[in-house]
Amino acid sequence: MSEEIQPQAPVATIGGIAAYDGQEVTIRGWLYNLRESGKLLFPIFRDGTGLIQGVMFKKAVPPEMFEALKNLQLESSVLVRGKVRADQRAPGGFELDITNLQVVQAVSQDDPFPITLKEHGVDFLMEHRHLWLRTPRQNAILRVRHEVIRAVRDYLDDHGFVLVDTPIFTPAACEGTTTLFETQYFDQKAYLTQSGQLYNEATCAALGKTYCFGPTFRDEKSKTRRHLTEFWMVEPEMAYAHMDDVMDLSEQFISYIVQRVLERRPAELKTIERNTAPLERVRPPFPRISYDEAVEILKRKGSEIQWGGDFGNADETLLGEEFDRPVMVHHYPAAIKAFYMQPDPQRPDLALGVDVIAPEGYGEVIGGGERMSDYNLLLQRIREQNLPPQAFAWYLDLRKYGSVPHAGFGMGIERVVAWVCGLEHVRETIAFPRMLYRLYP
Amino acid sequence: MSEEIQPQAPVATIGGIAAYDGQEVTIRGWLYNLRESGKLLFPIFRDGTGLIQGVMFKKAVPPEMFEALKNLQLESSVLVRGKVRADQRAPGGFELDITNLQVVQAVSQDDPFPITLKEHGVDFLMEHRHLWLRTPRQNAILRVRHEVIRAVRDYLDDHGFVLVDTPIFTPAACEGTTTLFETQYFDQKAYLTQSGQLYNEATCAALGKTYCFGPTFRDEKSKTRRHLTEFWMVEPEMAYAHMDDVMDLSEQFISYIVQRVLERRPAELKTIERNTAPLERVRPPFPRISYDEAVEILKRKGSEIQWGGDFGNADETLLGEEFDRPVMVHHYPAAIKAFYMQPDPQRPDLALGVDVIAPEGYGEVIGGGERMSDYNLLLQRIREQNLPPQAFAWYLDLRKYGSVPHAGFGMGIERVVAWVCGLEHVRETIAFPRMLYRLYP
Numbered sequence: 001m002s003e004e005i006q007p008q009a010p011v012a013t014i015g016g017i018a019a020y021d022g023q024e025v026t027i028r029g030w031l032y033n034l035r036e037s038g039k040l041l042f043p044i045f046r047d048g049t050g051l052i053q054g055v056m057f058k059k060a061v062p063p064e065m066f067e068a069l070k071n072l073q074l075e076s077s078v079l080v081r082g083k084v085r086a087d088q089r090a091p092g093g094f095e096l097d098i099t100n101l102q103v104v105q106a107v108s109q110d111d112p113f114p115i116t117l118k119e120h121g122v123d124f125l126m127e128h129r130h131l132w133l134r135t136p137r138q139n140a141i142l143r144v145r146h147e148v149i150r151a152v153r154d155y156l157d158d159h160g161f162v163l164v165d166t167p168i169f170t171p172a173a174c175e176g177t178t179t180l181f182e183t184q185y186f187d188q189k190a191y192l193t194q195s196g197q198l199y200n201e202a203t204c205a206a207l208g209k210t211y212c213f214g215p216t217f218r219d220e221k222s223k224t225r226r227h228l229t230e231f232w233m234v235e236p237e238m239a240y241a242h243m244d245d246v247m248d249l250s251e252q253f254i255s256y257i258v259q260r261v262l263e264r265r266p267a268e269l270k271t272i273e274r275n276t277a278p279l280e281r282v283r284p285p286f287p288r289i290s291y292d293e294a295v296e297i298l299k300r301k302g303s304e305i306q307w308g309g310d311f312g313n314a315d316e317t318l319l320g321e322e323f324d325r326p327v328m329v330h331h332y333p334a335a336i337k338a339f340y341m342q343p344d345p346q347r348p349d350l351a352l353g354v355d356v357i358a359p360e361g362y363g364e365v366i367g368g369g370e371r372m373s374d375y376n377l378l379l380q381r382i383r384e385q386n387l388p389p390q391a392f393a394w395y396l397d398l399r400k401y402g403s404v405p406h407a408g409f410g411m412g413i414e415r416v417v418a419w420v421c422g423l424e425h426v427r428e429t430i431a432f433p434r435m436l437y438r439l440y441p
Numbered sequence: 442m443s444e445e446i447q448p449q450a451p452v453a454t455i456g457g458i459a460a461y462d463g464q465e466v467t468i469r470g471w472l473y474n475l476r477e478s479g480k481l482l483f484p485i486f487r488d489g490t491g492l493i494q495g496v497m498f499k500k501a502v503p504p505e506m507f508e509a510l511k512n513l514q515l516e517s518s519v520l521v522r523g524k525v526r527a528d529q530r531a532p533g534g535f536e537l538d539i540t541n542l543q544v545v546q547a548v549s550q551d552d553p554f555p556i557t558l559k560e561h562g563v564d565f566l567m568e569h570r571h572l573w574l575r576t577p578r579q580n581a582i583l584r585v586r587h588e589v590i591r592a593v594r595d596y597l598d599d600h601g602f603v604l605v606d607t608p609i610f611t612p613a614a615c616e617g618t619t620t621l622f623e624t625q626y627f628d629q630k631a632y633l634t635q636s637g638q639l640y641n642e643a644t645c646a647a648l649g650k651t652y653c654f655g656p657t658f659r660d661e662k663s664k665t666r667r668h669l670t671e672f673w674m675v676e677p678e679m680a681y682a683h684m685d686d687v688m689d690l691s692e693q694f695i696s697y698i699v700q701r702v703l704e705r706r707p708a709e710l711k712t713i714e715r716n717t718a719p720l721e722r723v724r725p726p727f728p729r730i731s732y733d734e735a736v737e738i739l740k741r742k743g744s745e746i747q748w749g750g751d752f753g754n755a756d757e758t759l760l761g762e763e764f765d766r767p768v769m770v771h772h773y774p775a776a777i778k779a780f781y782m783q784p785d786p787q788r789p790d791l792a793l794g795v796d797v798i799a800p801e802g803y804g805e806v807i808g809g810g811e812r813m814s815d816y817n818l819l820l821q822r823i824r825e826q827n828l829p830p831q832a833f834a835w836y837l838d839l840r841k842y843g844s845v846p847h848a849g850f851g852m853g854i855e856r857v858v859a860w861v862c863g864l865e866h867v868r869e870t871i872a873f874p875r876m877l878y879r880l881y882p
Contacts, residue, residue, distance in 0.1 A: 013601070013649065015601075028680070028681040028845070030646075030843045031843075047649055047680075048603075048645070048646075048647060048648040048649025048650070048680065049601070049648075049649050075842045075843040076843050077843035077844060077845045104843075104844070104845055105814075105840075105843060105844040105845070107841065107842050107843060108841070111841060113842050113843075128835075128838075129835075130640075130643035130835045130836075130838060130839065131643075131838060131842060133643065133644060133647040133648075134646065134647040138647075139647060139648060142603065142605055142644075142647075142648065143603060143648075145604075145606075146598075146603050146604045146605075149604060150594075150598060150604075153591075153594065157587075157591060160454070160456075160490070162489075162583060162584060162587050163586075163587045163590060163591075164583055164587075164872045165586075165656070165673060165871060165872065166872065166873065167671060167872075167873040167875055168609075168656050168658075168671055168875075169670070169671055169875050169880060170880075171880045171881050181624045181625075181626070182624060182625070183622045183623060183624045183633070184622075184623070185622075185670075185880055186662070186877055186878065188880060190880055192624070199571075199872065199873060199882075202571035202572075202574065202882070203574060203583075203872055204489070205471075205489075205575065206489060206574040206575040206579075206580060206583075207489040207490075207574075207580060207583065207584075208454065208488055208489025208490050209489070214655065214656060215606070215609050215655060215656070217609075221627070229610070229626075230608060230609055230610055232606060239469075239488075239489065240469040373546075391881075394569075394570075394571045394881070394882035395571075395882075397569075397571060397572060398571065399546075400548065400549070400552060401516045401548050401554050401572060402471045402472075402516040402517050402518035402545075402546060402548060402554075403518060403545070403546040404469070404518045404545055404546070430606060431605045431606065431607065431608075431640065431644055432607065432608040432640060434608055434609075434610050436627060437627065439610060439611075439612045439626055439629060439631055440612050440832075440835070441640075441643070441835035441836075
């Protein structure tokens with residue numbers, strides 16, 4: 001493979017081509033598409049930053065160069081020299097008048113690029129995920145994901161939260177042990193984290209406001225469009241904070257993320273064909289309703305739910321439809337929430353927990369609330385749950401040495417990306433999704 | 442627990458106290474220290490954003506409030522109202538004239554905060570890591586770590602790299618199987634990733650320049666000051682790039698990170714008592730020497746190394762001492778590098794790999810190079826290594842469908858933080874380090 005085109009022209013990216021209007025540049029990329037029209041070839045090139053159409057006149061280049069392009073398989077890697085020309089009809093606003101083309105590696109005609117414009121089954125695409133990522137739609141989703149993650153971090157960093165990475169290997173379960181992946185850790189067992197929250201409670205007492213952001217794991221034999229076995233979660237936690245603070249932060253946080261994607265990734269959203277009107281409406285304040293009210297709404301809409309039950313996917317969809325922006329449901333029955341939730345002082349059968357349910361049927365994207373701050377009550381709950389108090393000794397310590405009211409939440413990145421992109425299934429929100437029966441590539 | 446102080450004053454953080462000079466504020470925090478001098482109490486408070494000394498005059502508050510503070514155990518949580526007064530002698534530049542103090546939760550006199558100013562053994566501190574994090578030095582290290590991570594992301598985001606999270610669960614080993622943590626993944630075995638690099642090679646062909654940044658795992662029964670079983674690694678990868686591009690990026694990247702910490706975290710570096718003079722010198726260009734030259738230097742300095750051998754920790758320290766900034770060592774013997782390294786066309790026994798070795802004895806912080814782009818050669822190497830070609834079918838695909846020269850590296854965050862902070866051991870660079878025999882808290 002050689003990468004020299006003589007005479008050299010400055011290397012440009014397709015995404016940054018506007019800076020080179022009227023100049024000759026070198027593009028380093030891949031052949032994305034090719035159309036022939038007599039003495040003209042219209043290749044489209046991609047380089048990861050965008051697509052650009054080139055024009056090759058038969059007379060403008062040596063005959064063997066014209067033939068080489070004419071017979072070139074898609075996704076072959078190429079160095080292209082050409083003059084950038086503004087053209088309003090072109091998708092990116094520019095075309096390239098090709099003066100030189102050099103093939104870096106030609107894809108074999110006997111073994112062409114497996115992903116074509118025709119419809120492929122999901123299993124086929126997932127099996128070829130490493131190549132599927134090259135297509136414009138998948139490419140755009142990954143860029144939106146990146147923007148979501150940048151927005152998450154920028155918002156928290158700019159609001160005084162300190163990132164504290166919490167461990168992946170944990171000695172004990174945060175929310176039950178049945179869905180934990182286990183590994184041999186030298187002479188003991190370790191479990192892969194499902195949440196950094198317990199650790200966040202320690203770090204917020206040290207640093208005031210903290211967050212963790214990393215992969216979490218769930219060993220669940222379920223095949224739904226909202227679940228992966230490996231998914232990324234951001235979890236902010238605040239000392240001296242209550243359930244209302246969680247709702248205030250949630251609505252600001254989600255709105256910031258959605259508006260920022262709208263502002264910075266319009267081209268990607270267009271590629272994905274996302275109707276952005278529902279996203280434009282995602283601004284504070286979000287409606288806040290109690291669990292009691294949510295159950296009434298669901299019954300009215302025909303759900304079979306009874307007070308005390310947890311919402312299923314269908315219930316979340318029904319609830320989400322009722323509002324034009326995310327809805328925050330608070331004061332859940334304590335029995336269906338985690339053991340560490342602070343009870344409502346007025347109605348101790350309720351927990352000061354809140355879930356945020358996205359509109360358009362995307363379900364829960366945030367779960368959080370106020371944590372228990374009383375030592376004795378927490379110890380009692382740990383015993384009731386048959387959790388080993390010894391494993392939670394450090395967690396109980398936080399209630400002995402300067403306990404404070406504290407609160408926080410977890411937000412699943414893949415669900416947010418699925419919602420913002422308008423995807424049917426979370427499997428497209430991450431480069432290499434891990435699901436039941438899907439561990440390759 | 443109540444959090445109301447009447448009459449209320451605006452809540453301020455200690456880190457942002459300068460905005461309230463001359464005003465009355467409420468601080469929500471913990472009692473960090475307490476000194477008594479007759480009719481005066483000098484408590485120091487912390488709230489995660491900083492420390493501030495308060496002054497309580499016996500006559501200025503009700504007698505029971507004075508007594509309450511006088512007898513208060515360290516790390517009790519408190520709400521403090523007081524007037525902010527600039528004082529150049531004070532560590533943070535301000536003091537607080539206390540007008541009201543309310544104890545949120547009093548630490549028991551029978552069970553005081555376990556970490557005191559006296560020396561504690563490392564095992565004791567590690568067992569109480571959840572509380573140790575509250576001390577100023579550990580607090581400062583975590584803030585430097587956060588700044589390092591922000592710098593990493595900002596640099597890459599601002600230079601056209603797309604973040605693509607690579608999977609933690611992998612079906613096959615990247616660099617041998619002996620140091621892999623294993624888990625049952627439904628009906629098959631999965632391994633915890635040691636590097637996202639192979640996946641980065643797929644994503645950079647889709648997006649041009651990418652990076653992954655997440656936890657990686659090494660099941661190694663070693664107890665050195667440079668190793669954790671769970672550590673965070675950032676790995677950029679570039680299509681159409683060579684070993685020289687790795688060196689160019691490495692020196693810019695590391696310099697940016699170090700200079701940014703110096704610029705934004707001077708107070709934290711002072712708390713850690715880091716001599717910043719050696720860090721000031723970390724600017725491009727970094728010296729670039731070949732492995733051959735490195736071996737000559739080491740022999741001259743008394744190392745037992747022979748050509749062909751890998752550098753040990755002691756060798757890395759010796760090499761690092763030779764230069765006043767990080768040194769980049771390139772062209773290693775192919776035999777001691779990973780199977781996917783591109784061989785030097787002139788000397789195929791050498792690999793186009795490069796390691797960056799930090800000064801001051803901190804050893805290797807970056808390892809990378811150019812990857813193999815030829816299908817047949819890669820297949821041959823996979824067979825030579827007795828790796829299962831089927832598991833690498835997708836990886837081989839990258840050489841069939843538009844192969845391009847590509848290169849990248851991995852940088853371990855904990856080693857960089859240890860170096861920047863001047864720490865003896867990486868265990869202090871992460872909130873909850875995971876080591877041999879250390880899985881708690």
